[in-house]
Amino acid sequence: MENNRSAPTGSHHLGRLFLQLQRLERKPRIFGDAGPLTPSEIHTIDAIGMDGTLLMSELAARLGVTKGAVTQIFSRLEAKELVIRAPHPEDSRAVLVSLTDKGRSAYRAHEEVHRQFYEELSTELGEEEIRIFEQCIQKLIRFMEE
Template identity: 60%
Template sequence: MSTGSHAIGRLILQLRRLERQPRTFGEGGALTPSEIHTIDAIGSEGSMLMSELAKRLGVTKGAVTQVIARLHEKELVDRVHDPDDFRVILVSLSEKGKSSFQAHRELHEKFYQDLYAQFDPKEIEIFEACVDKLVAYLQP
């Protein structure tokens, strides 16, 4: 196996480790990766249908329902019935949820600023092209 293969393997393992650790974002307290990714998906839209949220996250409606229940209990999301169809639930971020959404966005911005400070523009261009190819290769 080549050194590149080992480097990619180490990168994947490190990303998996990061994805398992709860972190604190704003006023939301400790949030799991699935919780903050759900907050991020809702925050980019304002409010959305539970079914749209499941599709965006690539998970089942049952999985989204469980995460939303936890986030609602933590007072990070609001659930309301769609005025046009009472069977449909719309989810949106509470003020506390918006704080977590913003803190998550700021963390990502700082991460990218710090990362890009390590590379010159040509290295960034090559890195982004390599990541795009790796992501495309890993798509099911």
């Protein structure tokens, strides 16, 4: 019996990647002692952790979501004692957000996951392959932002 299936194409692999990313988006993971965090929660922590303190409006812009959406995520993180908000000292309408010690622990644990991924990748790929991989990721991000 003849198999009519052809070898997977690049677009097939890309489709599988997108499906896997969607699955990951729904799956909570544990980072440090923060307990289970959804990808949107840990990426919110990551966005805050990069600067230490930023305006709530800057956080929404960095995440590419509305202020209402970031407020919902932030409230969940606040209930988990991972973030705090404070009034801006010079602008009464602005809110500053930052990480608690527990939030900083989650941030560091998330950074460690990324570091370990790249360390493993570097054992399997050469410098040129990693450079190409990073270029492809940047192109995919631009494509997905459109």
